[in-house]
Amino acid sequence: MQTIVEARGLVKTYRRNDGTEVQAVKGVDLDIQKGEIFSLLGPNGAGKTTTISMISGLIKPTSGDALIGGYSITKQPLEAKRLIGVIPQEIALYPTLSARANLEFFGKMYGLFGKELAARVDEVLDFIDLTDRQKDRVDTFSGGMKRRVNIGVGLLHRPQLVYMDEPTVGIDPQNRRRILDTVFRLRDEYDMTVLYTTHLMEEAQELSDRVGIIDHGDVIAMGTQAELTKQVGEEDRIIISLGEEQIEEANLEPIRQLTNVQSVRHEVIRLDALPIVENDDEAVVDKRGTGSMLAVRSGQTTETIITITALGGRKVLSQIITALNGIPIQSVEVREPDLEAVFLNLTGRALRD
Amino acid sequence: MNKVIHVALNDLTISFREKGIWMNLVVIPVLLILLIGFVNGQTVGGGTTQILMDVVNLDVGEDGEPSALADGFLQTIRQTSERIVLCPMDNDADDICALDDATTLSEAAQTERLSAGTVRGTLIIPAGFEAAVLSGSAVDVIYRSDVDPLQPDFLVQNVQVAVQRVGAASVAARVGADAFSTLSDGDAEAFGAAVYTQAEANWAALAETIAFRVNDEDESSSDNIGFRQSVPGMGSMYVMFTVLAGAVLLLQERKQWTLQRLITMPVSRAQVLGGKMTARFAMGMIQYAVAFTFGAMLGVNFGDQIIPLLLLMMSFVLCMTAITFLLGTFIETEMQASGLVTFFVLITAPLGGAWWPLEIVPPFMQTLALLTPIGWAMRGFGELLFYGGGLTDILLPVAVLLGASAVIFALAITRFKYE
Ligand SMILES: Nc1ncnc2c1ncn2[C@@H]1O[C@H](COP(=O)(O)OP(=O)(O)OP(=O)(O)O)[C@@H](O)[C@H]1O
Ligand SMILES: [Mg+2]
Numbered sequence: 051m052q053t054i055v056e057a058r059g060l061v062k063t064y065r066r067n068d069g070t071e072v073q074a075v076k077g078v079d080l081d082i083q084k085g086e087i088f089s090l091l092g093p094n095g096a097g098k099t100t101t102i103s104m105i106s107g108l109i110k111p112t113s114g115d116a117l118i119g120g121y122s123i124t125k126q127p128l129e130a131k132r133l134i135g136v137i138p139q140e141i142a143l144y145p146t147l148s149a150r151a152n153l154e155f156f157g158k159m160y161g162l163f164g165k166e167l168a169a170r171v172d173e174v175l176d177f178i179d180l181t182d183r184q185k186d187r188v189d190t191f192s193g194g195m196k197r198r199v200n201i202g203v204g205l206l207h208r209p210q211l212v213y214m215d216e217p218t219v220g221i222d223p224q225n226r227r228r229i230l231d232t233v234f235r236l237r238d239e240y241d242m243t244v245l246y247t248t249h250l251m252e253e254a255q256e257l258s259d260r261v262g263i264i265d266h267g268d269v270i271a272m273g274t275q276a277e278l279t280k281q282v283g284e285e286d287r288i289i290i291s292l293g294e295e296q297i298e299e300a301n302l303e304p305i306r307q308l309t310n311v312q313s314v315r316h317e318v319i320r321l322d323a324l325p326i327v328e329n330d331d332e333a334v335v336d337k338r339g340t341g342s343m344l345a346v347r348s349g350q351t352t353e354t355i356i357t358i359t360a361l362g363g364r365k366v367l368s369q370i371i372t373a374l375n376g377i378p379i380q381s382v383e384v385r386e387p388d389l390e391a392v393f394l395n396l397t398g399r400a401l402r403d
Numbered sequence: 404m405n406k407v408i409h410v411a412l413n414d415l416t417i418s419f420r421e422k423g424i425w426m427n428l429v430v431i432p433v434l435l436i437l438l439i440g441f442v443n444g445q446t447v448g449g450g451t452t453q454i455l456m457d458v459v460n461l462d463v464g465e466d467g468e469p470s471a472l473a474d475g476f477l478q479t480i481r482q483t484s485e486r487i488v489l490c491p492m493d494n495d496a497d498d499i500c501a502l503d504d505a506t507t508l509s510e511a512a513q514t515e516r517l518s519a520g521t522v523r524g525t526l527i528i529p530a531g532f533e534a535a536v537l538s539g540s541a542v543d544v545i546y547r548s549d550v551d552p553l554q555p556d557f558l559v560q561n562v563q564v565a566v567q568r569v570g571a572a573s574v575a576a577r578v579g580a581d582a583f584s585t586l587s588d589g590d591a592e593a594f595g596a597a598v599y600t601q602a603e604a605n606w607a608a609l610a611e612t613i614a615f616r617v618n619d620e621d622e623s624s625s626d627n628i629g630f631r632q633s634v635p636g637m638g639s640m641y642v643m644f645t646v647l648a649g650a651v652l653l654l655q656e657r658k659q660w661t662l663q664r665l666i667t668m669p670v671s672r673a674q675v676l677g678g679k680m681t682a683r684f685a686m687g688m689i690q691y692a693v694a695f696t697f698g699a700m701l702g703v704n705f706g707d708q709i710i711p712l713l714l715l716m717m718s719f720v721l722c723m724t725a726i727t728f729l730l731g732t733f734i735e736t737e738m739q740a741s742g743l744v745t746f747f748v749l750i751t752a753p754l755g756g757a758w759w760p761l762e763i764v765p766p767f768m769q770t771l772a773l774l775t776p777i778g779w780a781m782r783g784f785g786e787l788l789f790y791g792g793g794l795t796d797i798l799l800p801v802a803v804l805l806g807a808s809a810v811i812f813a814l815a816i817t818r819f820k821y822e
């Protein structure tokens with residue numbers, strides 16, 4: 051395996067207007083292998099965009115450096131930038147120009163001209179499925195279409211390496227599906243390496259060959275999904291929703307007594323406001339619980355969630371339900387160790403917070 | 404280099420896609436050129452109307468003949484516009500001056516004629532005018548009119564122009580005399596007179612070539628003294644608006660991340676910035692082209708000093724481009740940007756002489772004008788379009804504008820934020 055991005059000790063300190071300093075990124079090391087999809091997973095404000103901005107040459111690191119295909123992004127920026135296609139989190143397009151005019155202009159900035167430029171623009175328009183709308187102004191496009199043009203611009207020069215910064219933010223499920231499929235096509239059909247940032251565990255899980263988890267400006271874990279989930283052990287999480295039903299702490303005691311059960315906690319979530327944390331330990335597992343979408347629809351205002359960690363979750367499930375001794379259950383979900391659990395384990399917080 | 408041009412072309416395309424661009428680039432400037440042109444040349448309403456001005460020349464020698472300098476002065480006034488009729492000396496067979504055969508005018512008669520509206524203005528050249536000018540001491544030429552003194556007045560302008568010219572010629576005489584003050588009194592005086600004559604002759608030659616003279620062939624354009632003010636004035640003011648609007652565009656580009664996206668591409672920061680500056684510069688020159696083309700359509704004769712005119716325009720546009728990018732380094736919202744731009748333009752344009760000729764404002768205002776870029780630009784345009792100056796006459800304004808541009812660009816480039 052060949053390393054295409056090798057970042058060492060990246061630090062970015064911003065100075066606010068009031069003079070105070072914010073360390074947005076605190077010493078990030080990254081290794082991205084050629085041909086893989088690498089996800090940088092972290093909550094809002096974790097430092098994903100700042101990291102991408104440093105390794106794409108947009109902002110100068112306060113310290114540290116990154117080699118892109120062997121070129122230092124700080125010392126040989128032009129050579130390094132030629133290898134990268136950056137797809138920013140924002141829709142970085144000229145709204146009054148047509149899709150084609152945007153692609154043509156940015157293509158020229160990548161050094162494409164004449165017939166080659168026209169051919170690449172046609173190719174990209176076909177790839178993002180906007181050939182028939184190419185003459186229309188971007189500001190007449192839907193959010194999903196703009197996202198696709200935004201992606202297309204970064205692919206014009208057939209980069210070896212593509213950075214996609216939260217490309218699915220704010221779009222409908224159908225367009226999101228399309229974009230996720232695009233990421234696979236970039237790797238499988240075009241042999242590109244993709245660095246993908248997201249705050250959504252599901253996306254990282256579906257896409258990534260390897261994942262880096264970033265929080266408060268630090269990469270706190272990096273590896274394949276199997277490697278990461280191994281860190282949290284073999285425990286499954288069993289999430290039981292009781293709907294509006296309340297439960298006494300004493301009623302959970304029989305569950306705690308079960309062999310294989312590691313921990314039990316419960317919380318009541320206000321569905322019409324922010325969640326109330328009933329237990330004093332750590333935090334809410336999943337704000338929206340399991341059945342909450344159903345609950346919201348049925349006009350329910352609170353939801354009681356019991357979260358149990360146990361080895362071999364499915365096997366103890368029937369014992370747990372028996373132990374609840376007739377308390378009505380709205381839904382049950384068994385989750386195998388996942389990135390969410392890894393994040394929870396490392397930070398004590400849920401990703402969605 | 405190629406990429407610089409493409410960045411510039413892209414910016415120009417985007418500028419021309421902006422809502423209201425034709426309004427701001429063409430319609431309003433053209434209307435203002437017309438309006439301000441008519442205001443500045445107001446006394447010259449339609450076609451071939453003559454403007455009467457009473458003149459009492461008290462600077463006569465013992466032989467009763469007017470002094471040479473007073474004569475030159477009146478001649479200068481005549482040359483500023485052929486519509487001006489000096490009474491009584493220029494009265495014609497039809498008694499255009501309505502003098503009823505009188506050949507001289509008393510002061511009382513003058514006052515009466517002025518208040519009756521027979522004449523537009525009254526000029527009194529005091530006794531000892533020539534002697535005072537030649538010796539370099541102060542002398543007042545009295546001009547009276549029924550027009551609000553704060554209003555730019557066609558006649559005032561022409562008298563002012565004449566005063567300036569005579570002033571310039573006599574200054575030359577004085578300098579000559581000063582340098583030779585070691586000579587005996589009589590010699591110095593003779594020498595001074597000689598230098599004056601020379602300066603006068605030079606100036607007379609100049610007068611032949613100045614664009615200022617009314618276009619003889621085209622009657623309809625004979626009131627273009629007003630447009631000669633409003634075309635460069637309103638043109639320069641709109642150059643400011645058009646170029647400085649770029650500060651808002653920069654803000655938008657940063658907000659919509661296209662600027663950041665450009666920086667992640669294999670383009671250097673210098674190329675990006677260079678392209679954007681080129682585009683702003685081009686917009687400014689296009690704005691001048693609009694104003695001067697319209698001026699030419701109105702029949703204004705801008706003279707044959709094309710190179711100095713272009714040089715002056717380019718220096719001013721460059722200075723505005725620099726200011727645009729300086730604004731781009733610290734402005735944070737579009738409101739702030741358009742507020743500052745409007746404030747800056749509306750303060751400096753009248754101060755700098757874009758609305759009316761600076762010759763009619765008090766000296767301290769004329770000094771204030773030199774603190775504004777547009778003041779220097781208008782000074783240059785005045786040299787070229789009113790006084791028939793050439794390249795050497797605009798070198799100072801051009802140097803000041805270019806110097807300011809260099810300083811402002813240096814500040815802007817070092818402070819410019821791309822993210
Ligand atoms: N220009 C800036 N000036 C000051 N602080 C900044 C600046 N840009 C980012 N930050 C701060 O740095 C931190 C990291 O921001 P960054 O945009 O990298 O996060 P992110 O992981 O991309 O978040 P999101 O998922 O919301 O896009 C945040 O706390 C943010 O407020
Ligand atoms: Mg971000």
